[in-house]
Amino acid sequence: AEDFKGKKYAIKKINKSTIKSKTSLRKEAEFNLKFRHPHIIKCYEIFEDETTISFVLDLAEGGDLFDLIVNSPKSKLPLYITIILFEQILETINFLHNEQNVVHRDIKPENLMVKITEKNMPEIMVIDFGLSEYKPIKGDISTYLKDFVGTPAYAAPELANKEPYDEEVDIWALGILLFNMITGYEPFSSKYSSQLKEQILFRPIQFEKIENEQMRGFCKKLLERNPLKRIDAKAALEEIRKIKKNLEMDFETYKEEEQNIKNDLKNNKKEKNKNVPPLE
Numbered sequence: 001a002e003d004f005k006g007k008k009y010a011i012k013k014i015n016k017s018t019i020k021s022k023t024s025l026r027k028e029a030e031f032n033l034k035f036r037h038p039h040i041i042k043c044y045e046i047f048e049d050e051t052t053i054s055f056v057l058d059l060a061e062g063g064d065l066f067d068l069i070v071n072s073p074k075s076k077l078p079l080y081i082t083i084i085l086f087e088q089i090l091e092t093i094n095f096l097h098n099e100q101n102v103v104h105r106d107i108k109p110e111n112l113m114v115k116i117t118e119k120n121m122p123e124i125m126v127i128d129f130g131l132s133e134y135k136p137i138k139g140d141i142s143t144y145l146k147d148f149v150g151t152p153a154y155a156a157p158e159l160a161n162k163e164p165y166d167e168e169v170d171i172w173a174l175g176i177l178l179f180n181m182i183t184g185y186e187p188f189s190s191k192y193s194s195q196l197k198e199q200i201l202f203r204p205i206q207f208e209k210i211e212n213e214q215m216r217g218f219c220k221k222l223l224e225r226n227p228l229k230r231i232d233a234k235a236a237l238e239e240i241r242k243i244k245k246n247l248e249m250d251f252e253t254y255k256e257e258e259q260n261i262k263n264d265l266k267n268n269k270k271e272k273n274k275n276v277p278p279l280e
Contacts, residue, residue, distance in 0.1 A: 001056070009044070012055040024130060025053070031129040032057075035100065039092040041113060041125045060125045062114035068122060069109060069181060076184035079212055081122065083244050086178055088124040090240055093174065094233040097135065097167045105131040106150045107173035109180065135167045152196055153186050157225045160200045168227040171236065175222030183209045187223075201225070214243045 001009045019025055032043035032055060042058045062068070065085070069077060077085070089112065096102045104111075106128060113125040131150060136143035144164030148155075156172035158165045180186050187206065188199040205223055210216040218239055224230040231239070 008059045010041075010057045010059045012057060014053045014055075016051055016053065019053075027132065028130045029053075029055075031102065031132055035096075035129075037092055037095050039088045039124050039126055040095075041127045057127075058115075058125065060113035060115045062116045062122060064110050065112040065114060065124065065177075065181075066109035068114050069184065074184060077181045079182070079215070080247070082178070082181045083215075083240065083247065085122060085124050086174075086181065087237070087240050087244060089126070089174065089177070090233065090237040092124070092126045093170055094237045096132075097170070097233045101135050102129075102132050103135045103145070103167040104129070104170050105133060105145075106154075107170055107177060108151045108154050109177065112177075138166065152193060153188055155200060156227065157201050158227050160197045165227070168230050168232070171222055171230050171233065172227075174236070175219055178215075178219050178222060179205075179210070182212075182215060182219075212247075214246065218243060 001011050003009070014025070029046050033046070036042070041060065044056045044058075047054045047056070069075060072078070089107075093104065093107070096104055104126070111126065111128045113127050115123045115125055117123050133145060136145060141164050144166055146162075146164055148159060148162060150159070150169075150173070152160075154173040154176045156165065156169040159169050159172075176186055176188075188196060188203065190196040190199060207216050207220055210219055218236075221231040221239070222236065
């Protein structure tokens, strides 16, 4: 949509007939209007008519993180881009967990929109709080969450095992996300839920596919099967910032390599177009 000044917005429309839980919808509306963070998509207003509820949101014209990953060379992100974007994601999750006391519960590439900055760099905007919930009291199992929600391939072991859980399920999902960003694929995959559960609970994760030693060690802390030993959002944010600082000197090299890849792709495309016969 566009306002009278020409500014564009995204409109998320929800058909009332498809709403399964009015409580969840009220919570989503509450969270959308409440959260103000540089990397959370801004919600300006919510409109309701007889058949539809519409959320007026910031427009992120770069698609989502899934698109960014699959459209990158070799369907994985360069290391420096991964670190920059993952820092932004962790800043947001740390804000949710420790300032808003909220668990997102559906972290995946499709819920991370991409804005392109003036410097032509991607920037993450977290969306979709339809499954979000206030986090339980740490250590008090009676307050822990119990419903199975989210995306199965990103489900933490405690969630897959239908055990009570807390905000640490978000950290596990971030580990799956990071593995995907670096390698180009998810560590667990099956169309059968029983097989997927078995993989999540017991299958060894191929951390050796992560070439950078620091990022490999960091990913292991996120994908710790025991939630009591899993790193929390605050510590994870501190760690990614340390890694970023340690690798900062190499960022220019990574940028140069990525630009060379882009140039090669562009040249290959031109060569292919030369060989295409003209339309009759």
